[in-house]
Amino acid sequence: MKFLPTSDADREQMLRAIGVASVDDLFDSIPAEVRKPADLPPPLSEIEVRRMMGALAARNANARETAFFLGAGIYHHWVSAVADQMLYRAEWLTSYTPYQPEVSQGTLQSIFEFQTHMCLLTGLDVANASLYEGASALVEALLMSARLVRGRNKAVLSAAIHPEYRETVRTYFAALGLTAVEVPVGPDGATDPDALRAAVDDDTFAVAVQSPNFYGVVEDWESGSSAAHAKGALSVAVVAEAVSLALTAAPGERGADVACGEAQSLGVPMHFGGPVLGFLACRSEHQRQIPGRLVGETRDAEGRRAFCLTLSTREQHIRRERATSNICTNQGLMALAANIHCSLLGKRGLREVAVQSHAKAEYVKREIGRTAGYRIPFSGPTFNEFVVEAPEPAAPLLSRLARRGILAGVPLSRWERESDRRFLVAATEMNTREEMDRLVAALGETA
Amino acid sequence: MSVEVEENSTVQSPDRLHPEPRHEPLIFERSGEGKVGYSLPPLDVPETVAIPANLLRAEIAGETEVTEVEIARHFTRLSRLNFSIDEALYPLGSCTMKHNPRVNEEVARLPGFAAAHPLAPEEVSQGALELAWRLERTLCELTGLARVTLQPAAGAQGELAGILMVRAAHEKRGNPRTTVLIPDSAHGTNPASAHFAGYKVRELKSNARGTLDLHVLEEAMTEDVAALMLTVPNTLGIFENQILEIARIVHAKGGYLYCDGANFNSFVGVAKPGAMGIDVMHMNLHKTFSTPHGGGGPGAGPVAVTERLVPYLPRPTVERREDGSFFLDHDRPDSIGRLRTFLGNFGMFVRALSYIAQYGNRIGEVARGAVLNANYVRAGLSGVYHLKYDAPTMHEVVFSDKKQSEHGVHAMDIAKRLMDFGFHPPTISFPLIVHGALMIEPTETEARPGLDAFVAAMREIARECEEAPEVVLKAPHTTPVRRVDEVGAARNLVLRWRPES
Numbered sequence: 001m002k003f004l005p006t007s008d009a010d011r012e013q014m015l016r017a018i019g020v021a022s023v024d025d026l027f028d029s030i031p032a033e034v035r036k037p038a039d040l041p042p043p044l045s046e047i048e049v050r051r052m053m054g055a056l057a058a059r060n061a062n063a064r065e066t067a068f069f070l071g072a073g074i075y076h077h078w079v080s081a082v083a084d085q086m087l088y089r090a091e092w093l094t095s096y097t098p099y100q101p102e103v104s105q106g107t108l109q110s111i112f113e114f115q116t117h118m119c120l121l122t123g124l125d126v127a128n129a130s131l132y133e134g135a136s137a138l139v140e141a142l143l144m145s146a147r148l149v150r151g152r153n154k155a156v157l158s159a160a161i162h163p164e165y166r167e168t169v170r171t172y173f174a175a176l177g178l179t180a181v182e183v184p185v186g187p188d189g190a191t192d193p194d195a196l197r198a199a200v201d202d203d204t205f206a207v208a209v210q211s212p213n214f215y216g217v218v219e220d221w222e223s224g225s226s227a228a229h230a231k232g233a234l235s236v237a238v239v240a241e242a243v244s245l246a247l248t249a250a251p252g253e254r255g256a257d258v259a260c261g262e263a264q265s266l267g268v269p270m271h272f273g274g275p276v277l278g279f280l281a282c283r284s285e286h287q288r289q290i291p292g293r294l295v296g297e298t299r300d301a302e303g304r305r306a307f308c309l310t311l312s313t314r315e316q317h318i319r320r321e322r323a324t325s326n327i328c329t330n331q332g333l334m335a336l337a338a339n340i341h342c343s344l345l346g347k348r349g350l351r352e353v354a355v356q357s358h359a360k361a362e363y364v365k366r367e368i369g370r371t372a373g374y375r376i377p378f379s380g381p382t383f384n385e386f387v388v389e390a391p392e393p394a395a396p397l398l399s400r401l402a403r404r405g406i407l408a409g410v411p412l413s414r415w416e417r418e419s420d421r422r423f424l425v426a427a428t429e430m431n432t433r434e435e436m437d438r439l440v441a442a443l444g445e446t447a
Numbered sequence: 448m449s450v451e452v453e454e455n456s457t458v459q460s461p462d463r464l465h466p467e468p469r470h471e472p473l474i475f476e477r478s479g480e481g482k483v484g485y486s487l488p489p490l491d492v493p494e495t496v497a498i499p500a501n502l503l504r505a506e507i508a509g510e511t512e513v514t515e516v517e518i519a520r521h522f523t524r525l526s527r528l529n530f531s532i533d534e535a536l537y538p539l540g541s542c543t544m545k546h547n548p549r550v551n552e553e554v555a556r557l558p559g560f561a562a563a564h565p566l567a568p569e570e571v572s573q574g575a576l577e578l579a580w581r582l583e584r585t586l587c588e589l590t591g592l593a594r595v596t597l598q599p600a601a602g603a604q605g606e607l608a609g610i611l612m613v614r615a616a617h618e619k620r621g622n623p624r625t626t627v628l629i630p631d632s633a634h635g636t637n638p639a640s641a642h643f644a645g646y647k648v649r650e651l652k653s654n655a656r657g658t659l660d661l662h663v664l665e666e667a668m669t670e671d672v673a674a675l676m677l678t679v680p681n682t683l684g685i686f687e688n689q690i691l692e693i694a695r696i697v698h699a700k701g702g703y704l705y706c707d708g709a710n711f712n713s714f715v716g717v718a719k720p721g722a723m724g725i726d727v728m729h730m731n732l733h734k735t736f737s738t739p740h741g742g743g744g745p746g747a748g749p750v751a752v753t754e755r756l757v758p759y760l761p762r763p764t765v766e767r768r769e770d771g772s773f774f775l776d777h778d779r780p781d782s783i784g785r786l787r788t789f790l791g792n793f794g795m796f797v798r799a800l801s802y803i804a805q806y807g808n809r810i811g812e813v814a815r816g817a818v819l820n821a822n823y824v825r826a827g828l829s830g831v832y833h834l835k836y837d838a839p840t841m842h843e844v845v846f847s848d849k850k851q852s853e854h855g856v857h858a859m860d861i862a863k864r865l866m867d868f869g870f871h872p873p874t875i876s877f878p879l880i881v882h883g884a885l886m887i888e889p890t891e892t893e894a895r896p897g898l899d900a901f902v903a904a905m906r907e908i909a910r911e912c913e914e915a916p917e918v919v920l921k922a923p924h925t926t927p928v929r930r931v932d933e934v935g936a937a938r939n940l941v942l943r944w945r946p947e948s
Contacts, residue, residue, distance in 0.1 A: 084556075
C-alpha cells in the first residue's frame with residue numbers, strides 16, 4: 001500500500017522485537033466474535049480516484065462556469081491565488097492545534113493576526129481563533145451571554161436571522177432548558193424595533209440581530225443594543241456576510257457586546273457549505289467567558305516576542321463538564337485563509353470588494369424591479385442581497401434557469417412555505433454586468 | 448526605517464547553511480501607506496452607496512497595506528516556524544497525525560466541489576449529494592451501524608449530536624433520564640458534550656488494567672442513566688476487552704452505549720462497533736480517515752447510529768430515490784434538528800472518501816500498521832519510561848515521567864527536549880489518570896527507521912535526565928523560540944495587535 005512504509009522485512013523484525021508471532025496477535029483483546037473485515041471494493045489508484053471524483057464533481061453546478069447569484073449565508077467572493085496556494089504548504093496543512101508553542105509559532109502568529117483582523121472589522125476588543133461556522137457561533141455567543149447574565153433563561157432573536165442559525169439555536173437550547181423568542185420584521189424587511197423592545201424582559205439574557213439580515217436588509221445594530229441594555233441583557237450582533245463589515249457600521253461601535261457569525265466570505269471557497277469559518281468577538285470585560293481557542297502574545301526564555309494558546313482554563317480539556325464550550329478542533333486552516341485574504345486586501349481592498357458587491361447588487365435589484373411581473377417586496381436598504389417576488393412559484397423557475405447555466409437565487413420556500421414566490425438574489429465583485437443583464441433578461445422571458 | 452531593518456533580520460547560526468527564520472514581524476507591522484496587494488476589475492455598473500450614512504462605517508483603521516510579495520514572504524516564513532507531519536514523526540497521542548495523501552487535496556479543489564453552493568437546486572447538485580450518500584454507506588459498512596449523519600463539524604460536535612439523539616430517544620419514551628456515565632480516562636470533550644446535552648456527568652473509576660470495572664459499572668448503571676460514553680480503545684490505548692459484557696449491562700437498564708470513536712483508526716476494517724453492541728459512535732474524519740489537521744481544523748465528526756436511533760438523526764439526511772437520484776430529506780419530525788448550517792464540512796467528505804477508496808478492502812491495514820508501530824515503540828521504551836498500565840497496547844501507548852521526575856525532570860521538559868531531536872512531542876499530561884503522562888501515537892504511516900530514531904531520542908533524553916538534567920530542563924535549545932512563557936501570557940493578556948494611537 002502506497003501510504004504504508006513498512007517493508008515485510010521490517011515487519012518481521014518489529015514483530016520479533018515486540019515478541020509476538022504475527023500482527024493478528026496484537027488484536028487479541030478484541031473479542032473474536034466481533035472481528036470482521038470490511039466489505040469494500042478493491043483499492044483505487046490515484047488515476048481512478050481522480051476519475052471517480054471528476055465524474056461526481058462534473059454533476060454539480062459551479063460558480064466558475066455559471067452566472068451565479070446564490071447567497072443566503074454562503075457567498076461567491078474572490079479567493080486569491082496566493083492564499084489558496086499557501087494552504088498547500090505542509091507546514092500549514094499537516095500540523096495540528098499548537099499545543100507546543102516552540103514548534104508552532106507560525107500557526108500561533110497567524111491566529112493572533114486573524115484575531116486582530118476580526119477585532120478591526122467588528123470594532124470589538126477580543127476575537128477567538130475561530131469556531132465551526134455561523135450557526136454554532138451564534139449558539140456559542142448566546143451561551144456565553146447566558147453565563148455572563150446569570151439566572152436568566154430567554155434569548156430574543158430577530159426572525160430575520162438566518163433560519164438555519166435559528167434552527168441550530170433551538171437544537172442546543174432544547175436540552176439546556178433555555179428559550180428563544182423570535183421578533184418579526186416590518187414592511188421594510190428590518191426587525192421591528194418596537195416589537196423587539198417589547199419582547200425583552202427581566203428574564204432575557206441576550207438580544208440577537210443579524211445584519212445584513214437574512215433578507216439582505218441592513219439593520220441598525222443600535223436597535224438591538226438599546227433593547228438589550230434597557231433590561232440588562234447583552235447585545236449579540238450576527239453577521240453572515242462578513243464582507244459587509246468593511247462598509248457597514250461596526251457592531252462594536254453601535255453598542256453590540258458580542259459579534260459572531262460566518263466569515264466564509266473572507267477568502268474561503270464555498271465548499272458546498274463547509275468547511276467555512278465561524279467567528280466570535282467580544283468586549284474585553286467579557287473575555288474570560290469567550291469560548292474556543294485564544295492566542296496571546298508573550299515572551300520566550302530569551303525575552304523575544306512569542307505566541308501561545310492562553311486562558312485554556314476555560315476549555316474542555318481542563319475544565320471538562322464545567323468548560324465554556326465543548327469545542328476542541330476548530331477551523332484553523334480557514335482562519336489562515338481569512339488572515340491571508342484580509343492581509344492581502346487590507347484597508348483598501350476589503351472596502352473595495354464591499355463597495356463593488358453593493359453597487360452590483362443595487363444595479364441588478366433596480367433592473368429586476370423594473371422587469372414586468374417582478375417586485376422587490378422590502379423597502380429597507382440592502383447590502384449585496386435582496387428578496388425578489390416572482391409572478392410564479394420561485395423554486396421551479398429557479399430550477400429552469402439553473403439548467404440554462406443561470407443560478408439566479410435561493411427560493412425562500414425552503415424555510416417559509418408561505419413565501420413560495422419569493423427568492424434571494426446575491427451579487428458580489430465576481431459578477432459582471434453582462435451576467436446580470438443575462439439574469440434580468442432570462443427572468444423577463446419566463447414572466 | 449532602522450526599526451524595520453532590525454525586525455526583518457534573521458538570527459544566523461553559523462552551523463546552518465540556510466538560516467532558519469527566527470522572527471517575523473506581524474503583517475500589520477509590514478504595512479506601508481499606499482501599498483496595494485490586489486486588483487479588481489473596474490466597476491462595470493454605476494458606483495453607488497444606497498445605505499443611510501448612520502449605518503455606514505469609516506475606513507478600517509489599522510488594516511494592512513501590503514503587496515502580494517510581502518504576503519507570499521510573510522506566510523512562507525511563518526510556515527517555516529511550524530513543525531509538520533511531512534517533516535517527521537508527529538506522535539501527538541489521540542490526535543492521529545498521519546500522512547495526508549496529496550491527491551485528496553487536489554480533488555477537493557475541483558470546481559464542482561469547491562465552487563459549489565449548498566443551496567443550488569437539487570438537480571444541479573447530484574454529484575455532491577451522491578458523494579455524501581456514498582460516504583455514509585461506506586461508514587455504515589465500516590461501523591456495522593444503520594445510518595450516519597455527516598453534519599457535525601468536528602468530533603466534539605459529533606459527541607453532542609450523539610448524546611442529543613440518545614436524549615431524544617429517551618424523551619420519546621417519556622423520560623430523558625438525568626445522567627451520563629463517563630470513565631475517568633475519557634477525553635475532556637465527553638463530559639463537556641454531555642453537559643451541553645443537559646446531563647449530569649458521573650465519572651467512573653478505571654480498574655488496575657486501565658479499563659472499565661464491571662462492578663463499578665453495574666453499581667452505577669441505573670434506570671436514571673441515559674448512556675455510557677466509552678472511548679474504544681480508551682485513551683490509554685487499551686481495548687475494552689469486556690465490551691460485550693459492558694454493552695449487556697448498559698442495555699439491561701435501557702441505556703445506550705455511546706462510543707467515542709476518536710481511536711477508530713486502531714480497529715477500522717478489523718472489527719465492527721455495531722457487532723460490539725455500540726449504539727452510537729462518532730468518528731473523526733481528520734483522525735482515522737486522514738483529512739489534514741490544518742493547524743487546528745477543519746475537522747468533521749460523522750455519527751453512526753443503530754436502527755433504533757435513526758429517527759432522531761439531525762436534519763437533513765441524504766436519501767436516494769428509486770430512479771437513482773438523490774435528495775435532502777428535511778421532513779423528519781423526530782429529528783434533533785440542526786447542529787450547524789448546510790450538510791457539514793463537505794470538503795472533508797471529499798477527502799475522506801478519496802482516502803477510503805484508495806485503501807478499499809485493505810482498509811484494515813491502517814489499523815494493523817498503527818497497532819504494530821505503537822507496540823514497537825512500547826517495546827523500545829519499556830523499562831526506560833514507566834508504564835503504569837501494561838495491558839495490551841493498541842494504537843497508542845501511555846508512558847509517564849515517574850522515573851525521570853526523581854531527577855526533577857517532568858513530562859513537559861521531556862517534550863520540549865524532544866524538539867531538539869527533530870520530533871514533535873507526544874501528548875503530555877493526558878490522560879489525567881496517568882500522572883506525568885507521555886501519550887505516544889506513532890500511526891501507521893511511519894517506517895521503522897523513523898520509529899528507531901524516535902526511540903533512540905527518547906532513550907537519550909532518559910539518559911540526560913539522569914546525567915545532565917539541566918539540558919532537559921532548559922530545552923528546547925534549537926527551536927525558533929526558546930521555552931515560551933505561557934503563565935505570563937495568561938497573566939498579562941495581549942490577544943491582538945493594536946494600531947499605535
